[in-house]
Amino acid sequence: MDFSIFGYQFMQNAILSAFLGGIACATIGVFVVLMHMPFIGVCMSHAAFAGALLGLWLGFNPLVGAFGLSLLSAAIIGPLADRGELSPETSIGVIFSLMLGLAFLFMGLMPGTKSGALELLWGSILTNTRSDIILLGIVAVVVVALVFLFFKEIQATIFNRDTALAVGIPAALFLYGILFLTGATITASLRSIGGLLIFSLILNPAAAAYQLTYNMKKMFLLSAAFGVLSGWVGLLFSYFFNAPSGATIVVTSSVIFLIAAIFSPKRKVKGWQSQLLQEEQP
């Protein structure tokens, strides 16, 4: 096999992007999986896509539009999920379909060629520039640093928001912080992975890690590792089979999830418990 391709600048950029994006997305994914809010993430990624298209149509920076609309959707859904007043699934469903509708509306209104729009839909990690990598790097460092700094508050909020509140942790602040980080991560990864596919890179690595451990710190680490692995293996497949990179990355992450689910010790809770019981005996 010919590996000389890795000597090229664009390939090195792609490898670095996959590393940074994989870490950021997979870390966010742990929140999404453990707080049981996958559809909030799906909704936000489509909002980001719609926002980017708005930017393309009206001629401002698509990333500003993406960040703005994904935060707007979080600002609408967050309080609903927080208070549990409306059924969150219903309100997220409404916002999700609205965002998809807006995206296609903006695409339709856009004059001229739609290639820029389609690129945001599918993503193109191989054309990532230095500024894309810097943005991804900033987001990845901020996400990891915040998880590290506020691990105990995040752990309590993820476990149970009412409990976190009852022991004196401002749980609502952390919930909104998590939604804000989700919006930022989706925005930064939008050009690499694409609006339609980004969410699987958030969900799949964390869902795979969730199958394998009962320790939250390990889950964060495993998830980040799976995220990076999905990106790198996906890139390899993309190169060797000349396939779109966003798609191969997402398919790889799904395969990792499947393997984790098959070998999950959590599916054999009974066996696991009997092992513990043996340990407990004097």
Added chain:
Amino acid sequence: MVKAEDGVSMDNELIVIENAVVSYREDIALRGVSLKVSKGEFVGIIGPNGAGKTTLLTVVNGLGKLLEGEVRVLGHYLAAGNGHSLRKRVGYVPQVQNIDPRMPICVREVVMIGRYGILGLFRRPGRSDYEIVDEALGLVGMSHLAQRPIGHLSGGELQRVSIARALVQQPEVLLLDEPTASLDWKAQSDILELVKMIHDTRSLTTLFVTHDLSCLPVACDRVVLMKEGNIWGEGSPDELLTDINLGLLYDMPVSVVEKRRKKAVPVN
């Protein structure tokens, strides 16, 4: 109605609620409730579903939104958004919660969450925090399950963990919101005994919302009966928990109350 005299010193009244009105959406949950609780009291709160018992607890730990009235807890006046520092000093044990059986967090870590509020931002639990947690786990009889994932516990075990988590806050006030609901009879009386023992040894002030009438008289200094957002009666358990009162409280004929209570109280 038994009420604290005005002459009682202010320091002794840890909880003072005056004419509290709380509403959720269109429903009024508390309609002008006044209650004083002195240091060291064990108060049972009883009433039908929807009487405002849980809302009363949220007012005490600063989560309720007051429309009218005044609430002072541990010298702290309740206002919107200022409850975080108060809640660090108030232990709260909720009803049995549904927990994701695969949640990646173990019993010891869940109890440690009780320390997180007091520790504050940027500080990690140290050795003394782990000692406090392990002591609390021992007290509630859960040491042997410390490393077990929280989702694998039974309802009774979960409540013991919740009590341990409230204890590691080293609270001055302990609030329990139907901690024994949905538990079997033995677990119910075990939990009540445990709470009473902790109340006495740690000289806490305890508010206990419950439906478990058979065990209450033994534990409580005072009983508060609630109905439709009001305090309907207050006094010693023996005086107040009569078949006639319970019939009025739950809108049931006295004869039915008598029959059911006989059935409910297990033979010793």
